[in-house]
Amino acid sequence: xxxxxxxxxxxxxxxxxxxxxxxxxxxxxxxxxxxxxxxxxxxxxxxxxxxxxxxxxxxxxxxxxxxxxxxxxxxxxxxxxxxxxxxxxxxxxxxxxxxxxxxxxxxxxxxxxxxxxxxxxxxxxxxxxxxxxxxxxxxxxxxxxxxxxxxxxxxxxxxxxxxxxxxxxxxxxxxxxxxxxxxxxxxxxxxxxxxxxxxxxxxxxxxxxxxxxxxxxxxxxxxxxxxxxxxxxxxxxxxxxxxxxxxxxxxxxxxxxxxxxxxxxxxxxxxxxxxxxxxxxxxxxxxxxxxxxxxxxxxxxxxxxxxxxxxxxxxxxxxxxxxxxxxxxxxxxxxxxxxxxxxxxxxxxxxxxxxxxxxxxxxxxxxxxxxxxxxxxxxxxxxxxxxxxxxxxxxxxxxxxxxx
Numbered sequence: 001x002x003x004x005x006x007x008x009x010x011x012x013x014x015x016x017x018x019x020x021x022x023x024x025x026x027x028x029x030x031x032x033x034x035x036x037x038x039x040x041x042x043x044x045x046x047x048x049x050x051x052x053x054x055x056x057x058x059x060x061x062x063x064x065x066x067x068x069x070x071x072x073x074x075x076x077x078x079x080x081x082x083x084x085x086x087x088x089x090x091x092x093x094x095x096x097x098x099x100x101x102x103x104x105x106x107x108x109x110x111x112x113x114x115x116x117x118x119x120x121x122x123x124x125x126x127x128x129x130x131x132x133x134x135x136x137x138x139x140x141x142x143x144x145x146x147x148x149x150x151x152x153x154x155x156x157x158x159x160x161x162x163x164x165x166x167x168x169x170x171x172x173x174x175x176x177x178x179x180x181x182x183x184x185x186x187x188x189x190x191x192x193x194x195x196x197x198x199x200x201x202x203x204x205x206x207x208x209x210x211x212x213x214x215x216x217x218x219x220x221x222x223x224x225x226x227x228x229x230x231x232x233x234x235x236x237x238x239x240x241x242x243x244x245x246x247x248x249x250x251x252x253x254x255x256x257x258x259x260x261x262x263x264x265x266x267x268x269x270x271x272x273x274x275x276x277x278x279x280x281x282x283x284x285x286x287x288x289x290x291x292x293x294x295x296x297x298x299x300x301x302x303x304x305x306x307x308x309x310x311x312x313x314x315x316x317x318x319x320x321x322x323x324x325x326x327x328x329x330x331x332x333x334x335x336x337x338x339x340x341x342x343x344x345x346x347x348x349x350x351x352x353x354x355x356x357x358x359x360x361x362x363x364x365x366x367x368x369x370x371x372x373x374x375x376x377x378x379x380x381x382x383x384x385x386x387x388x389x390x391x392x393x394x395x396x397x398x399x400x401x402x403x404x
Contacts, residue, residue: 006052006106010044011148011160013037021146024359027128027170029120031356032363035060035164038374039095039148041110050381052104052153058146059092060116060164062129064314065141066243083244085313089129089144090119096376104153111377116146117368118166130312131168131343134300140243140315143299163299169356171202171309171342172349178202178340186333191218191225192268194325194333201321202340204349205283205304211235213323216272224329230264231326235277237339239307242316258282268327281305281341301343308341 015021015037024031039058043049064085095112098105121128134141145161152158171178182198197212213233217225239255260279283304288294296302310317323335342349 005049006153007049008044008155009051009053009150009152009158010042011150012040012042013146013148013162014040021164022166024118024363025169025352025356026118026131026166027120027168028356028360030360030363032366032368033118033120035114035116035118035146037114039110039112039114041107041112041150043108050106050108052155053096053107053110054098054104054151054153055094056096056110056112056151057092057094057149058114058116059149060089060118061145061147061161062087062089063141063143063145064312066314067138067140083314090117096378104151105378106381107378108381108383109377109379113373113376115371115373128168128170129166130310131308132165132300133303133307133310133312134297135241136306140241140312142310142312145299163297165299165301167301167343168310169352171340172344172352173200173202173204173207173342173346174349174353175202182337184335184337186335187218188325188327188331188333191221191330192216192228192325192327192333193218194323194335196323196335196337198321198337198339201337202342203281204342204345205281207281207346209237209279209281209321210276211279211321211323212274212276213325214272214274215268215325217268217270222270225268226270227329228268229328230266230268230273231328232261232263232265233275233277234259234261234322234324234326235279236260236322236324237279237281238320238322240318240320241307242318244314245311245316246313283345303343304345305341305343308343 013021016023021035021037022033023036024033026033039056041051041053041056043051066083093114093116095114096110118129119127130142132143144164144166146164148160150158150160179200182201184196186194188194193216195214195216197214199210203209215230217228236256237258239257241253241255243251243253258279258281260277262275262277264273284306286293286302286304307317309319319339319341321337321339325333344352
């Protein structure tokens with residue numbers, strides 16, 4: 001059987017059976033977050049036409065973009081109407097290289113398993129890649145893609161990209177560090193002290209937020225403090241987006257996500273005034289006008305919040321809970337408390353804890369320097385039953401579909 005001339009390669013990436021590319025939990029170092037799968041190379045045209053392969057390289061890239069929409073949102077403060085950033089995450093991995101003295105290998109099919117470890121932080125060292133995110137109106141985006149570079153003989157180097165959505169799990173509201181109460185106090189005119197008590201400070205969509213606010217008179221100035229009237233107490237959740245946080249001219253934009261105002265209208269008692277204000281963190285409706293979930297972009301995970309706490313290179317998102325006490329005979333008092341917003345509600349966070357613990361157990365035996373991988377599969381045109389891997393065979397001199 002004569003072998004036809006070479007044809008361009010078709011490249012596909014498949015993940016582990018019944019799972020996604022992403023294994024482990026990015027942001028949690030004990031789970032060794034990684035991308036597992038195999039690169040599948042087949043002829044793009046003609047099932048018996050071979051492919052010339054010199055080498056195959058795979059790498060994970062992060063793309064950050066501040067879109068032209070950002071210019072209209074934050075004014076003319078950006079040096080350019082659009083900023084893009086594309087950089088490699090971790091290191092590239094060479095999956096195949098033809099033997100010495102050869103310009104290429106002639107193959108019918110290749111299956112090349114791989115593991116790419118996602119950088120993580122341990123003991124304060126190392127930088128964790130930010131989560132995939134697309135802000136409303138595409139003001140700013142962060143996305144990831146696997147890029148397979150294939151050199152096919154003397155032909156031009158070809159690159160094939162495959163989007164990979166990445167989420168961060170280090171802000172789950174069930175972690176102990178976020179369930180430590182936060183307290184703050186501010187004093188106005190030496191007469192009144194405003195105190196804030198927040199039992200936990202990580203929130204997701206539809207999560208309950210309970211803020212305890214206390215106004216206390218200064219016992220040394222009771223005669224003046226009795227004249228103070230509490231008009232209202234307002235609790236606000238604000239989103240702060242900083243563009244170009246590492247640039248020469250960082251620009252900040254504030255968005256008010258939620259406001260609750262309690263009218264009081266009475267004199268400040270000697271024993272003080274205390275109230276607990278309950279709110280629900282806002283969530284966006286993921287369904288369309290017909291009640292169906294629309295098709296999601298492959299590069300971005302489905303998310304019930306418009307944004308969450310993250311720090312990328314071109315932008316940074318932070319969230320604050322603000323308490324303001326409006327009074328007469330005394331200046332207003334304002335307290336601003338930093339909070340963390342996670343894309344997962346509290347129930348989802350609870351459900352993930354057991355899976356995270358199991359992922360840490362599974363990752364314990366993995367050697368990052370030399371992970372165990374399945375053997376590569378390389379089918380050459382003259383191998384026995386080579387066409388079987390493409391689903392064809394020869395009956396006599398006639399090519400037929402293989403029926404097993």
